[in-house]
Amino acid sequence: MKPLYVIKIGGNIIDDEAKLSAFLAAFAAIEAPKVLVHGGGKLATRMAEAMQVPQQLVDGRRITDAETLRIVTMVYAGYINKNIVAQLQAAGCPAIGLSGADGDVVRAHKRQATLDYGFVGDVDAVNASLLQKLIEEGQSVVLAPITHDGKGQLLNTNADTIAQETARALSEFYDVRLVYSFEKRGVLRDAQDDESVIARIAPADYTELKEKGIVSAGMLPKLDNAFAALRQGVTEVIIGNAAELPQLVKGLAGTRIVHE
Amino acid sequence: MKPLYVIKIGGNIIDDEAKLSAFLAAFAAIEAPKVLVHGGGKLATRMAEAMQVPQQLVDGRRITDAETLRIVTMVYAGYINKNIVAQLQAAGCPAIGLSGADGDVVRAHKRQATLDYGFVGDVDAVNASLLQKLIEEGQSVVLAPITHDGKGQLLNTNADTIAQETARALSEFYDVRLVYSFEKRGVLRDAQDDESVIARIAPADYTELKEKGIVSAGMLPKLDNAFAALRQGVTEVIIGNAAELPQLVKGLAGTRIVHE
Numbered sequence: 001m002k003p004l005y006v007i008k009i010g011g012n013i014i015d016d017e018a019k020l021s022a023f024l025a026a027f028a029a030i031e032a033p034k035v036l037v038h039g040g041g042k043l044a045t046r047m048a049e050a051m052q053v054p055q056q057l058v059d060g061r062r063i064t065d066a067e068t069l070r071i072v073t074m075v076y077a078g079y080i081n082k083n084i085v086a087q088l089q090a091a092g093c094p095a096i097g098l099s100g101a102d103g104d105v106v107r108a109h110k111r112q113a114t115l116d117y118g119f120v121g122d123v124d125a126v127n128a129s130l131l132q133k134l135i136e137e138g139q140s141v142v143l144a145p146i147t148h149d150g151k152g153q154l155l156n157t158n159a160d161t162i163a164q165e166t167a168r169a170l171s172e173f174y175d176v177r178l179v180y181s182f183e184k185r186g187v188l189r190d191a192q193d194d195e196s197v198i199a200r201i202a203p204a205d206y207t208e209l210k211e212k213g214i215v216s217a218g219m220l221p222k223l224d225n226a227f228a229a230l231r232q233g234v235t236e237v238i239i240g241n242a243a244e245l246p247q248l249v250k251g252l253a254g255t256r257i258v259h260e
Numbered sequence: 261m262k263p264l265y266v267i268k269i270g271g272n273i274i275d276d277e278a279k280l281s282a283f284l285a286a287f288a289a290i291e292a293p294k295v296l297v298h299g300g301g302k303l304a305t306r307m308a309e310a311m312q313v314p315q316q317l318v319d320g321r322r323i324t325d326a327e328t329l330r331i332v333t334m335v336y337a338g339y340i341n342k343n344i345v346a347q348l349q350a351a352g353c354p355a356i357g358l359s360g361a362d363g364d365v366v367r368a369h370k371r372q373a374t375l376d377y378g379f380v381g382d383v384d385a386v387n388a389s390l391l392q393k394l395i396e397e398g399q400s401v402v403l404a405p406i407t408h409d410g411k412g413q414l415l416n417t418n419a420d421t422i423a424q425e426t427a428r429a430l431s432e433f434y435d436v437r438l439v440y441s442f443e444k445r446g447v448l449r450d451a452q453d454d455e456s457v458i459a460r461i462a463p464a465d466y467t468e469l470k471e472k473g474i475v476s477a478g479m480l481p482k483l484d485n486a487f488a489a490l491r492q493g494v495t496e497v498i499i500g501n502a503a504e505l506p507q508l509v510k511g512l513a514g515t516r517i518v519h520e
Contacts, residue, residue, distance in 0.1 A: 050311045070339060078338020079330060082406060082414055086361040090412035096363040101346040103356040103399060130397065137393060139363060146342065152350035154342055 004135070004174035005034040005249060008163035009181050011041035013242045014080055023181075024084065026245040028093035033135045033174065035166060036095075037143045038084060039159035044068075044075040056118075064118040064156040072156050073099075077144040084142050095140045100147030101154060103130045106162055108147035108155050121147045121155025123162065126169035160222075164229050171233030178234050179249065180222065181242035186255035187223070191216050197240075200256045203227065226257040235259075264395070264434035265294040265509055268423035269441050271301035273502045274340055283441075284344065286505040288353035293395045293434065295426060296355075297403045298344060299419035304328075304335040316378075324378040324416040332416050333359075337404040344402050355400045360407030361414060363390045366422055368407035368415050381407045381415025383422065386429035420482075424489050431493030438494050439509065440482065441502035446515035447483070451476050457500075460516045463487065486517040495519075 007027065013019045027036060048055060048071050056063040064072065081097040088095035100106030100121075108121030134141055143166065145159040160180065167178040186197035201209065206223060209215045215223065226237035240247075240254020247253035267287065273279050287296060308315060308331050316323040324332065341357040348355035360366030360381075368381030394401055403426065405419040420440065427438040446457035461469065466483060469475045475483065486497035500507075500514020507513035 047311075051307075052310075073342055074334035074338040076338070077342050078334040078336070082333055082337050082359050082361055082408075085359075086408040086414050087412050089361060089364055089408060089410055094364065096358070097361070098356070099342050099345075101342055101349060101357070104349055104354065130399075133393070133397060137390065139390075148342075148346045148349060150349055152347045154346050 001173070001175040003032045003177065004170060005030060005032055005177050005179060006037065006163055006167040006170065007034060007179040007181065007245070008037045008159055009039065009242055010159070010183075011039045012183050013181070014038060014041035015043070019243065021087065023242045023245060024087045025091055027140075028088055028091035029246065030249055033140075035131070035135070035141045035143065035170070036084070037145070037159050037163040037166065038076075038080060039145055040072065040076050041080065043079065044072050047071050047075055058115055061115065061117065063116070064120050066119065069119040069154060069156055073146055073154055077146045081142060081144040088140060088142070093140055094138050095142050096134055097142040097144065099144045099154070100157065100162070103127060104150070105131060106143070106147045106157070106165070107150055108157055109149055110153065110155060119153070119155050121149065121157040123147065123157065123165045126165050128169035128172055131166070131170060132173045160225065164225055167229055167234045168232040171235075176234050177236045177238060177249070178226075178229055179238045179240070179245075180226075181240060181245065181248070184241065185244065185253065186240045187215065187219055189214055197253075198255050200258060202258050202260050223257065230257065230259055261433070261435040263292045263437065264430060265290060265292055265437050265439060266297065266423055266427040266430065267294060267439040267441065267505070268297045268419055269299065269502055270419070270443075271299045272443050273441070274298060274301035275303070279503065280344075281347065283502050283505060284347045285351055287400075288348055288351035289506065290509055293400075295391070295395070295401045295403065295430070296344070297405070297419050297423040297426065298336075298340060299405055300332065300336050301340065303339065304332050307331050307335055318375060321375065321377065323376070324380050326379065329379040329414060329416055333406055333414055337406045341402060341404040348400060348402070353400055354398050355402050356394060357402040357404065359404045359414070360417065360422070363387060364408075364410070365391060366403070366407045366417070366425070367410055368417055369409055370413065370415060379413070379415050381409065381417040383407065383417065383425045386425050388429035388432055391426070391430060392433045420485065424485055427489055427494045428492040431495075436494050437496045437498060437509070438486075438489055439498045439500070439505075440486075441500060441505065441508070444501060445504065445513065446500045447475065447479055449474060457513075458515050460518060462518050462520050464520075483517065490517065490519055
């Protein structure tokens with residue numbers, strides 16, 4: 001099968017114009033087919049403040065009420081998504097920006113939990129067949145973290161989850177590598193030492209790292225999700241710094257999470 | 261060639277939830293392939309007020325400065341476009357919402373004029389080949405009035421023009437009917453009488469209507485554009501009220517602008 005990259009960038013890059021610009025140039029330069037999934041960043045929070053929409057927090061978690069959903073739809077699926085696409089086009093990378101509602105590419109349902117998160121979606125299905133057609137047309141799909149429930153309701157949805165579900169669904173057609181870019185250079189042996197990147201983690205290594213208490217608590221859910229993605233058909237998960245994207249996709253930087 | 265409808269709705273429908281909902285149900289029910297082009301509406305103005313962004317007017321014309329461009333990108337390509345798409349999906353109409361930057365579907369350049377309109381785009385090219393592929397996948401494309409210049413700049417662009425250029429470009433592949441829906445029931449013989457709709461205008465009729473001073477000054481640019489669209493390959497232009505969409509597409513309401 002052909003290789004394909006699903007690459008997720010977080011809000012810390014989106015908020016930094018110079019970093020985002022460098023990242024998009026590196027993304028455009030990747031020759032293999034590729035999908036970009038972006039998170040939100042601080043613009044939505046600033047917008048909510050400017051519009052005097054109070055942020056609702058319950059037990060420390062942000063609630064997506066109707067007004068907040070309106071703002072994140074505007075900022076994520078409008079401003080951020082379209083600016084990324086326009087920049088990719090300028091870099092010679094044909095790109096098409098979509099929310100989950102567009103082409104029904106990511107369908108979700110409103111989260112059912114004891115705590116009412118508001119208009120937050122948990123992913124049910126990714127339309128891999130339409131994504132494949134766009135990819136085969138030479139388009140890089142740029143996904144915003146907004147989904148829909150098929151009944152007319154838009155939903156705020158975690159970008160990490162969208163990246164994982166998209167990678168999983170596209171594994172039917174491609175040899176998929178899933179890249180999570182974040183502020184650290186990879187999974188670290190020593191949280192205080194940025195040079196202590198663990199280059200490669202297979203399931204046996206992970207068991208050992210957990211037993212020895214080497215991996216930080218914050219990394220555990222990320223790694224659990226990475227191994228879940230591998231079990232669902234993804235070839236490799238790469239975790240590292242967005243500034244090192246060219247090296248990450250070549251396996252020369254970051255942490256590679258592998259089958260064995 | 262297969263029939264296809266390019267249908268433009270204006271801000272007055274977008275601003276009215278009940279009217280928009282009825283319109284989208286009627287749009288979803290059209291069996292032929294179809295493209296929807298939507299305008300802006302008052303939400304962008306309300307957002308600008310809420311965020312205390314002053315509206316710049318020069319000689320009575322609104323200027324799209326950088327902050328206004330950010331707002332219209334959010335509102336048109338984000339909020340309005342994604343809500344329309346989600347509603348169409350709910351009505352069983354597969355739909356994909358795009359700005360002009362997405363898939364390079366509508367490329368424009370910043371307007372060069374004595375008066376600086378700011379970030380306003382005049383259309384250069386429509387990517388009819390990608391639109392055709394999406395349409396043949398069964399998707400109704402929903403276009404927001406935001407374009408790009410291919411160099412990374414998004415541009416605020418007139419929805420009537422996008423509809424016309426899209427209809428023209430798709431005439432290469434389809435028998436295109438272009439529907440402009442607005443607040444009147446069609447071109448009126450008597451501006452005061454909503455029942456005085458002129459059912460059909462061919463070029464010879466238009467010359468006569470102009471000579472007799474029957475058509476109102478406000479309708480002249482619309483009709484000039486309609487005849488320009490016909491010369492560019494469009495089969496028919498239909499002007500009428502969005503509330504009568506099912507009748508408009510059947511030629512049973514509104515004004516049909518025809519070749520002869």
